[in-house]
Amino acid sequence: MAIDFATFVKVAPHVAAVRKPVLIRGRHGVGKSEVVYQIAAALGMPVVERRASQMTEGDLVGLPSTDGNVTSFNPPDWFKTACDNPVVLFLDEVDRATIEVRQGIFELTDSRKLNGHILDKDTLIFAAVNGGEHGDQYQVGEMDPAELDRWTVFDVEPTSEDWLTWAKDKVDGVLWDFINQNRNHLEHTGDFEPNKVYPSRRSWVRMNECFAQASLLVEDADTSLMFPLATGFVGFEAAVSFKDFVDNYERQVTIENILDEGKIHLTDRFGINDHNAIVEKMEAKDIFTAPLSEERVENLARYFMVVPSEVGMKLWTVLGQGDNANVITFHGTIVDGKSISNHLVELMTGKSTEDEEE
Numbered sequence: 284m285a286i287d288f289a290t291f292v293k294v295a296p297h298v299a300a301v302r303k304p305v306l307i308r309g310r311h312g313v314g315k316s317e318v319v320y321q322i323a324a325a326l327g328m329p330v331v332e333r334r335a336s337q338m339t340e341g342d343l344v345g346l347p348s349t350d351g352n353v354t355s356f357n358p359p360d361w362f363k364t365a366c367d368n369p370v371v372l373f374l375d376e377v378d379r380a381t382i383e384v385r386q387g388i389f390e391l392t393d394s395r396k397l398n399g400h401i402l403d404k405d406t407l408i409f410a411a412v413n414g415g416e417h418g419d420q421y422q423v424g425e426m427d428p429a430e431l432d433r434w435t436v437f438d439v440e441p442t443s444e445d446w447l448t449w450a451k452d453k454v455d456g457v458l459w460d461f462i463n464q465n466r467n468h469l470e471h472t473g474d475f476e477p478n479k480v481y482p483s484r485r486s487w488v489r490m491n492e493c494f495a496q497a498s499l500l501v502e503d504a505d506t507s508l509m510f511p512l513a514t515g516f517v518g519f520e521a522a523v524s525f526k527d528f529v530d531n532y533e534r535q536v537t538i539e540n541i542l543d544e545g546k547i548h549l550t551d552r553f554g555i556n557d558h559n560a561i562v563e564k565m566e567a568k569d570i571f572t573a574p575l576s577e578e579r580v581e582n583l584a585r586y587f588m589v590v591p592s593e594v595g596m597k598l599w600t601v602l603g604q605g606d607n608a609n610v611i612t613f614h615g616t617i618v619d620g621k622s623i624s625n626h627l628v629e630l631m632t633g634k635s636t637e638d639e640e641e
Contacts, residue, residue: 285438306412309440333361377412454488460528463567465528490512494509494512562594
C-alpha cells in the first residue's frame with residue numbers, strides 16, 4: 284500500500300527512533316531525496332549522501348592495508364563520518380547498484396557495520412529506489428525478499444497537496460497557481476514513451492529556478508522565451524498550458540479581489556474547482572494566521588455565502604486553523620440579513636434554519 288508524504292514524515296521517524304533502515308520506493312522526481320533532507324533537518328542532523336549506482340565494491344568497503352600478516356580495510360571518508368558522528372546516511376539509487384555493492388549493503392542494514400567499522404549509535408540509514416510497483420518503467424534491478432527484509436519499506440505516492448504545501452514558499456506564485464488549478468500537469472502518471480519529455484515535481488522546480496533567473500514571471504516581462512524554455516523542462520503539452528495560463532493570468536481572480544476589493548461577482552461563473560483553487564490559495568498564503576480587518580471579514584463572509592457547500596466547509600476548516608479571533612468575528616457576521624452561524628448550520632445539516640423554526 285502506497286502512502287503520501289504527509290503520512291511518511293509522521294511514520295518514518297518512529298522507524299528511525301529504533302535505528303532501523305528506511306527504504307523509500309517511488310517514481311522519479313516526486314521528492315524522495317527532498318523528504319529525507321526534510322526529516323534530517325527536523326532532527327537537526329546532517330546528511331551524508333552517496334549514489335549507490337556510482338559505487339564499486341571498493342567504494343563501499345574501503346581499501347585494504349596490511350600490518351605484518353594482517354589485512355584490514357580502511358573505511359571511505361563518508362562511512363568514517365557516519366561512524367564517528369550521528370548523521371543521516373542516505374544511499375540513493377540502491378536498486379541501480381551492482382550486485383556486489385548491494386550485497387555489501389546487507390551487512391550495513393543488518394548489523395549497522397561494515398568490515399568491523401560500526402556506525403555511530405545515533406546514525407540513521409535511509410535509501411531511495413525507483414523499483415517496486417513502477418519498476419518496469421525503469422532500468423533497475425529487482426530486490427529479492429532477503430534484501431528487502433533488511434529494510435523497512437515504504438512505497439510513496441505523493442498527493443498534489445504534498446507538493447503544493449511544500450512549494451508554497453519555494454516557487455513563484457504564478458507557477459504555484461498554475462499547478463493548483465491544473466494538477467494533471469504536475470507530473471505524468473501513466474506509461475512513458477521513450478525519449479519524450481514529461482513533467483515531474485522536480486522539473487517544475489528546476490524550471491522555476493530558470494524562470495526566476497531570467498525574470499520571466501515578473502510584471503511586463505518579455506515572455507517570448509517562456510514556451511521554448513518550458514518545453515525543455517516539462518514537455519510540450521504542459522508548456523502549452525502554462526504559457527496560456529500566464530498570458531491570461533491578469534484575468535485570474537485573486538485573494539485581494541475577494542478580501543480587499545469585495546469583488547465577489549468575479550466568481551459568478553466559477554465551478555467548484557475554481558472556488559477550491561481560491562480557498563487553497565488562501566491556505567497556502569496563510570491569510571488567516573493574523574487578525575483580519577473588519578472589511579476583510581465582511582468580504583470573506585459575503586464570499587462564503589456564495590460558494591458550494593463542499594467549498595464552504597473547506598473554507599471554514601482553513602479559517603479555523605488560523606487566528607481564533609477571526610473565527611469568532613466571522614461566526615458572528617451577518618450578510619444581507621442572514622448570519623454566518625445559521626448558514627454554517629445549513630451547510631453541516633443540509634437543512635434550513637427557517638425550516639426548523641416552522
